[in-house]
Amino acid sequence: MRRASAQSIRQSLEDIAKEIGIPGMQVAFARGEHVNLYNYGVKKYDTTAYVYNETRFQAASLTKVVAAYTFFRLMDKGLIELDKPLWDYYQYDRLKNTPNGDKITARMVLTHRSGLLNWQGNVPSDAWRATPLTLQFEPGTDYMYSGEGFYFLQETLEHITNKSFQTLVEEEVLRPMGMKNSNIVWNDSLENIAAYGHYELTKPRKLGKYRKSNAAYTLYTTAEDYMRFIQKALLEGFGLKKSTHKLMMQKAAEAKKGENGDPTDKYVPCALGLRMQFNEKGTAYWHTGSNPGFRCFFITYPQRGETLVAFMNTDQGFPAMKKLLQLFFGKDQTFWAYDWREGELD
Template sequence: MKTILLLALLLLSALVAPAQHAGLAALLQQQRVPGMQLIHTKGGKTTAYSVGQRRAGQAAPVTAGTIFQAASLGKVVLAYAALRLVDQGRLDLDQPLLTYGPYPRLNGEPRAARITARMVLGHTTGLPNWADNPLGPTWKTSVLRLKFAPDSCWSYSGEGYAFLQKTLEHITGESWEVLARQQVFGPLKMTNSSFVWQPRFAANAATGHDKAGKPTEIRQFQEANAGFSLLTTAADYRRFVQALATGTGLTPATARLLTTAANAANRCGHAPTPTDARIAWACGVGLVNTSRGPALWHWGDNDDCQNFFLTFPATGESLVFFTNGANGLRLTDELLRRFVGPGEYYTQQWLNEK
């Protein structure tokens, strides 16, 4: 009887996988997203899909090894590395960052002396998202001014993460790429991840696409920026998400900072909405009270690629997906319902309100 049941389950799995793949391909086509990697983990079982093309109009398929831009999902990697340094006694979350080293772009901004790592990780620094194009030639010398008083309200800031990245480089004497390898990629065996372009990525890298589904470029970042330059795969990033959910590599007290609200997401200059009550922010990661329970989450958006993860620490279930299209986040709710199950997840509703 057990043998018959096992054979039946294997047959069912063989029938479901192609149907699911076809359904995902249709969903991508509907939203003009050329390609996607997706990994769902539940109960110790991991299901992975690679769907579509690396570049629209060309035959080369997305595979499990295709390199995607992770965009702002790199911020969570910086947060995890910072917490590792806290455990090593090298960083104090509440010590003003300017006491560790200078940041010339903030010269002439007296309120910046209050900014701490905890504020950066919770997006309460008061800094803008980006004061200038961070890929442009003048970004490093552009003047940076606060939009809001530090620790007064929630305002998403890539500039804050750039400031913290520079601080970690001051503290350790290492570049961010080296630090990421030491503190994250190496320990978690993320062998296909880097914050700078690697020549080995060229054979299997995804091209970005705009909202119409037209190709843009393969971004070959030459300088590491924790805010947006992470290049990786869903398989590698799933390892990272599992580490977040379990607190791997962190002391128990520090690991709790990833699952405990540091502040409510009371958005600066934004009228409260019903969804706000569902969202809070921990040290570097979003918290959401879904209809299926509390979860950690974050999104990534480099304009021509969009990505997402959500994980339930209580069960270890997670969904990670990477897309090479500007409409990728439109897939989020449908993918969550297909893989995690029916329910309300609130993250996209909240993002659409900002």
């Protein structure tokens, strides 16, 4: 693929944003150790608050990959095991009357095989936290994407360490990796640098302020910082035993599209805490995210040394994913990370 100039890429990003209706976008692309940063548009429609390198976006479900890495850091310290039921560490009140709830392991959470719904109740309300959980199948026997599983894992890690999840992420991830423009929970210093989510181009939402951390979705970060996390945690195995890093990046389970599965499932299996893509260019790792008003994704090809991170501040942003993949990686491959997920939200 012929390498495009920075100017032509910026023009292409503007064209994509205008075509789809994206108020603001932040993109990082790495080839080897060299990282290019691109910003487009505004934090909030009809303002002159432009997106720049330090603008904070909601990483949505890309938070789950950070949570998975945090788990492995604690596993390496001997504090928790991958295949021991979480109930053995922490008797989660929402599962106390749930048959088979005591069988859920960290491996099942990280591969979305816990049997828990994505969310059960109006997250993150107090009523949601008090809602008993139900299982859709016996843990470990099927696939269903679940944020509830990650929150169960979060409370388990908090219990065994006697530390808040915020403290754990700061100690195990953000500070060691030098992610100075990232927070796992809202604080008021973000007021003037955070992007607003949008229903669509001309309809901004209220500024989203998650004051209680959630391992499934509350990371505020930049494309540059998240790129740093991918390069260090996923590509280098920074802070992990070699065997643990290898384990994290191996195929761990099958994914499943719809109730009965789909032939394309084989192209997007689960690793532990992230997704894989098998296509004409080899193996990639990826994840998508969708908080109210935000759409984001990353994909990295370890053997090719190429990584793309993109944040967009609108509910309508998901169709940009394939266009961005084609812009940076070319059109001569099948992007199962998009095609398989199209129309679904994380």
